[in-house]
Amino acid sequence: MAKRWISVPSRTKEILETYDLRAKKGFGQNFLVDPVIVQRCADEAHCEGLVIEIGPGIGSLTEQLAERAQKVIAYEVDEDLIPVLQDTLKDYDNVEVILQDFLEADLKTLVPEWQKQYGMVTVCANLPYYITTPVLFKIFEEAPQIPYITVMVQKEVGERFAAEPGSSQYSALSVEGQYLYKVRKLFTVPGRSFNPSPNVDSVIIRFAARGVSHEDIDTEEFFALVRACFKQRRKTVYNNLREYTGNAAEAEEILNRAGIPASLRAQQLTVEQMIRIYEAVR
Numbered sequence: 001m002a003k004r005w006i007s008v009p010s011r012t013k014e015i016l017e018t019y020d021l022r023a024k025k026g027f028g029q030n031f032l033v034d035p036v037i038v039q040r041c042a043d044e045a046h047c048e049g050l051v052i053e054i055g056p057g058i059g060s061l062t063e064q065l066a067e068r069a070q071k072v073i074a075y076e077v078d079e080d081l082i083p084v085l086q087d088t089l090k091d092y093d094n095v096e097v098i099l100q101d102f103l104e105a106d107l108k109t110l111v112p113e114w115q116k117q118y119g120m121v122t123v124c125a126n127l128p129y130y131i132t133t134p135v136l137f138k139i140f141e142e143a144p145q146i147p148y149i150t151v152m153v154q155k156e157v158g159e160r161f162a163a164e165p166g167s168s169q170y171s172a173l174s175v176e177g178q179y180l181y182k183v184r185k186l187f188t189v190p191g192r193s194f195n196p197s198p199n200v201d202s203v204i205i206r207f208a209a210r211g212v213s214h215e216d217i218d219t220e221e222f223f224a225l226v227r228a229c230f231k232q233r234r235k236t237v238y239n240n241l242r243e244y245t246g247n248a249a250e251a252e253e254i255l256n257r258a259g260i261p262a263s264l265r266a267q268q269l270t271v272e273q274m275i276r277i278y279e280a281v282r
């Protein structure tokens with residue numbers, strides 16, 4: 001008999017009723033109730049060794065990851081969901097649920113250990129929207145060796161991460177994401193695929209590590225420079241740099257050394273050009 005997945009709307013409803021659960025806005029809870037979307041998301045996630053999930057909710061995506069991966073480690077901050085997950089995922093002995101704020105997880109120690117044990121470590125999650133950027137930057141900074149991060153995010157945020165130079169959505173966020181990863185928008189998920197339905201659509205995006213190491217770059221300094229270059233989007237990169245350095249001649253000299261015309265705006269610059277500006281600043 002075909003399995004009745006957790007994300008089948010009537011099954012989700014039953015689970016929520018059985019445990020008298022209401023989605024908590026404060027934890028960004030919107031449960032996926034669309035088995036096709038959930039399975040497609042898991043199919044895209046490169047589930048080979050261990051998959052880290054952030055926010056399993058009642059387990060709908062976790063279940064699909066557990067079907068495909070050797071091991072799933074899921075971080076959930078809402079203690080009320082722990083007994084629910086123990087029940088909904090009881091058929092899977094390859095799932096470990098950790099009751100912890102993911103932002104507190106010690107990825108620097110854990111990911112290398114998991115890599116030794118399971119080979120590949122990847123991330124797949126329907127992210128709580130209120131902490132999308134902090135979660136992603138934590139992974140970028142603490143576990144840059146993770147080759148694939150496949151996440152559902154608010155459409156607007158996903159489009160900014162994946163935007164190409166020259167497009168209206170291209171921003172500091174695009175450069176910061178694309179500095180280490182190729183970012184691809186995979187597909188859109190309509191609000192009706194969730195319970196409760198959010199007012200906005202979502203997208204699934206994938207960060208695939210570019211396999212480059214920027215050993216000479218201090219990421220914090222680089223990101224500060226990128227943000228400064230985008231500070232006033234309508235101004236030229238020269239004007240923004242002049243404000244950043246506090247010195248017009250220095251701003252001009254930096255752009256000369258980097259080989260970037262002073263008339264361009266940050267929105268038109270590729271990640272490589274931004275790196276050239278950083279090197280010239282140094």
Ligand code: SAM
Nearest residue numbers: 027030031032055056057076077101102126128
């Ligand atoms: N994965 C489930 C799904 O797709 O139906 C639920 C996704 S829901 C958008 C976000 C989940 O993240 C919720 O279960 C919420 O409790 C959890 N969450 C919120 N903040 C968290 C945090 N700081 N650390 C770990 N989980 C968190």
